[in-house]
Amino acid sequence: MENNISELVERLGSDEDAVRKMAVFKLQSSIGDPSFADIFIAEGGLIRLRYLTLHASGNTLAYSLTSFARLLEVDKGWEFVDQEVVERIVELIVMHPLVNILRGAMSILVSIVSHPNTGGRLSQNGTFGFRALKPAIAIYPQFLEMLVSRLSSADHALCANALQLINSLMRDSITNESEADWPKFIQRLQDLGVIRAVYTLMQSSALQDHAHPLIEFQSLTKVLLRKWRDIALDLEKPEHRRALKGIHLASNSERTVEQGPENGNDARRSKRHHPEKWRRLGFESESPTMQFQIVGFLGMMDLADYIRNHQDEFQKLLLEQSTKPAQQRCPIARASLSVTQILYEHFEVDKSEMEDAKSYLILESRANLDKVFKPLLLHWTRLHVAGLHSFFRLWKVTGAEVEDYEKIVELIRILVESVVGGAPRTKDVQDVEDELAEFEYPRLRELQMELLELTHEDVWGQHLRQVREELHHEALQFVKEQRIRCLLQGAWFPDDSISKSDMVALGDCTWKFVQLSHNRRFLHFGQFDSVREKCPELDALPEKLDLSAVSSVVSNVSATSDDSSSSTVKSVSHHVSTTKITIHGYAQPVSSIEYSEQSDGHTRSTSKATHREAVLLSLRPQSPSLASEWLDGLLMLLNQQPITAETNKLINLVSDYGLKIRLLNVRFDDGVFAGESPGVPSREGLDDDYYYDVFGGA
Template sequence: MDNNVSELVERLGSDEDAVRKMAVFKLQSSIGDPSFADVFIAEDGLTRLHYLTLHANGNTLAYSLTSFARLLEVDKGWECVDQELVERVVELIVTHPLVNILRGAMSILVSIVSHPSSGGRLSQGGTFGFRALKPAIAIYPQFLEMLVSRLSSADHALCANALQLINSLMRDSITNDSEHEWPKFIQRLQDLGVIKAVYSLMQGAALQDHAHPLIEFQSLTKVLLRKWRDIPLDLEKPEHRRALKGIHLSSTQGEGADGVSDVHRSKKHSSDKWRRLGFETESPVIQFEDMGFLGMMDLADFVRNHQDEFQKMLLEQSTKPVQQRCPIARASLSVTSILYDHFEVDKSEVEDSKSYLLLESRSNLDKVFKPLLLHWTRLHVSGLHAFFRLWKSTSADAEDYDKIVELIRILIESVVGGAPRTRDVQDVEDELADFEYSRLRNLQMEILELTYEDVWGHHLRQVREELQHEALQFVKEQRIRCLLQGAWFPNDRASKVEAKAGHLKWRYVQLSHNRRFLHFGDFASMSDMKHPELDMLSGKIDLSTVSSVVSNVSASPDNSSSLTVKSVTQHHVSSTKITIHGYIHSATAPSDNPKTNGHSRSGSRATQGEATLLTLRPESPSAASEWLDGLLMLLNQQPITSETSKLTKLISHYGLKIRLLNVRFDDADFAGEVPAVPSREGLSDDYYYDIFGGP
């Protein structure tokens, strides 16, 4: 191998460009081997590669940059990383249009910027990290702008390299820059449109090609949020003091429009300078203990960009009693906290790194990426608007604050958490704004039920079973009472001649009071009597002789396998049919089917014939459900229609809600000490203690 390396190094120094180009082209594929790299450096190949990187052009330059980048990736060649090289690579990124050159140049800078965090040794000059690029960026100030613009490149590899370099710059700046410098750099990137560009990549179809740098950018976004949250609000810091002062000034601008002097108003507000903005006390710094400077940034952003709305709300709230005023500042901090928890910002990078394992499967991409995280500020504003809307629509007061916060938490989890990767942030904002309070309450009840399910386990399942049984018995009684009340049906047996003559066109059917017999009679009209007496009904069926009830009424999906139902396509109401089958003696003609064949038999069912006893044609789906399921349940069979199933579930569901709402969550685990018995000292004999409501 030594001879091959020596020959390769010699060709790198050739006077002919074609020879140099071929040599460095071959070098690309070999230099990533550490043992080859050691021999290459020992043969003084690094010096010649460094020269080509600084002075070559075209493909020779592209191959040289790629070779140098791969050498740095195996932690070799750092002795040739100097300011001249860095300036040359930065110049190429700013001025050169060829993609293959830009890829290698960006890869070199990624290694240089990332070198301190990779654990590698520093060279004598120490020109690594973001600080190594700053002198070159001062010469080419458009470097960052060009770098961000590469995120829109049609070449996926170049786009990934650009984002990888941006990630390296961000990480090094956050880690090594002073607390005054790194926020400025991050703001500079955001002003150049890095958020919009990365958001577009996360939603794009070529996600797989950019997956690793994108997941790193998402992780770095969490690092930034966590870093801002961990910075305590300190009024000794000028930027913190300016932010808080800006909020107060925005609340007072334009207050003289109603004719009240600013001096008088300032005196009026001196006692509640901060509380009127929604802080709990006149020491607003205390309010930021949980969310730190991140909470201040979100609140200041809302006040700055929605100043008219902020002032209008303050004016509206000032006309209400103190207890009914919406605490704007406190609400803003709560929304920040909700978003922080929702996106699991405190999740360590070690846990986030596990996401890389999921990237191997394309089907897991939507689970890993959270593009909406990048639009933190817009989500905060939308969440705050939703808070204001709920506060107003529910006529909430101070005691309801935690309840509104919980509703907003559910709203964020539902809308933001349920949004697919490709959904646009504008659509999410619209849904947050339009989400109905009733839907939100239903979601809350479902979550409450699941929460109790986790705590109570089999106890709640037992309650459900009891309520299901009770609901079924209730519906059974309701259906049977419909039979006891009786109903009119079109006469199925009326002949065409009788029908034209107006005879026997209606049939009245009613269950006997002892629930043992089904009485029926045929009539020419319903107008003569609303409910005929039982003794006026000539037909009578002993329910003990009924063998089955068959219908063409569609069964509910849960019972579609029932043997007593024939599922058919949609019918007109008049075609709905319920047929009662039963056993009759051959000596007795069947009441509804006189042509049934029969022979002389004994009284046992083995010697009886089955025939149609009665046919009913309900005129509405509700009547069909009541009579079909009523007959089935009367015969101790399961109901089968969807209407009965829905009614049973509805009653059972509301029964469970009532029980949940009347039991404290603390009762679920029976935790805590037994409360002390109230003292009767100083009380008369008339005193009693209500364990639910107090004395």
């Protein structure tokens, strides 16, 4: 083996380019073996490899760069990494167009920049990390721009290498650069378009080819957000003081003071002594730094970005709020900080890198990629502005006051979870912004109630299911009584004794009025020439049907009903209904009738002879609502289940409202009292002179 390596090293120094090219081509496939690398270095091969890296061209250079990169990956050869090598690699990245050369060059820089984080021996000058590239970048200032541009390369491997190098530069800068320097570097990358480029890669169909560097960039984005959040707002720092001052200046305080109704006579007051300098911007006190304790400098950045990019809107909003009573003013600054906190929690920014590392295991399965990648995280600022606009809209729509602040915050949290959390990986951020802006308040309240119900489902479990069953039974009894009362009220039906063709020809028909008796045992009915303004009395109905003789009630009523249909017979007097309710029963021979006493004290007739089922009564309801009332009313009167969609919808509606009312009045700790149970309020000084208003309370 040593002889073969010695021969390979000798060929690397050949005067013929073809010999050197073949030798370094073979080297790149073997140099990744640490034992091979040790012998190779001992034979003096590293000196010749370094020479080729600095002076070769074409494929010979490409193979040399790949070999050098693989040698560094096994943590060997660092003693030959110096500023000359770094400058040469940076030059290649900036100046060279060939993809196979760029790939190897970027791999070498990734190892150099990441070296302090991966361990190993340092060179004598210890120049590694981002600082090793700074002298070379000073010579080639377009380096970062070229690097970001490679993210849109059609070559997926080159694209992945470029992103890997950007990740290494970002990580080293965040870890080792001063607090004043690393934000400038990150801002430089963002100005060059790195966010847009990575966002496009995350949404592309070739996601798998860039999966690992993309998930690392996403993790680094969380690191940045967490780092900014952990920086406390400190007015001793010039940049923090400038940011806060910029917010105040952007508010155009002089104009607001002059036009504000409460300060009309004080327009000449010194600007330095405005009594609500910060409260008028939406802070809770005149010490705004206190409100940044939770979201830190990240909250300041988000608020400053909004005001800087929407200054006219900000000033207009402040003027509008200044005309309202203090309790009705929307706290703009406080709302901004809350939206920042909501986004921070939604994207689980505090999740440790160890947790994020689990995502790499998911990537290996080539499944569930959409669950791992969160492209919208990269558009943090746009989501913050969209969320803040939604806050302002909901505040206005609901007529909220300061005491309702937390309720609006909760609605925004649900909105973000629904729209941002429910967005697929390929959904564009503009579409997400539009959906946040168009999400209606009633729909949001429905989501809130569903989440509340699910939350209580988890907490209460079996108890909640029992409550549901009880409420459904109560709702069923309630609707049953409502439907039977419709029968007690009576209704008009066209007489079905004449044919449909005759009804159309005549343009009119005789009418049948049907009404349930007060004891709910008989259906009384009679025929009339027309529908009367005043319903006939029960005594005026000559015929009656004993419900004890009814065997079944059948109908062609549709399973779905049209709620918009009117139940007023007069408005459809010339309409021929196709809906029909048929009441069947048994016709009994008089000679064979016997009577038996029932459990309710009444006597009911039975027959020993063979019963013959016949049609006892037919009804033609003129609207779906009337059909639902009478069909289900008759069925429920006979202790059968309702079948129409309209009745079942009403039962579910009553049941759901009952459940929501109970949920809104229950706490998680209602079942367990710490210490003694609460006492019954005293009625001392009260009398019995009170009544209940159904809509307004007691």
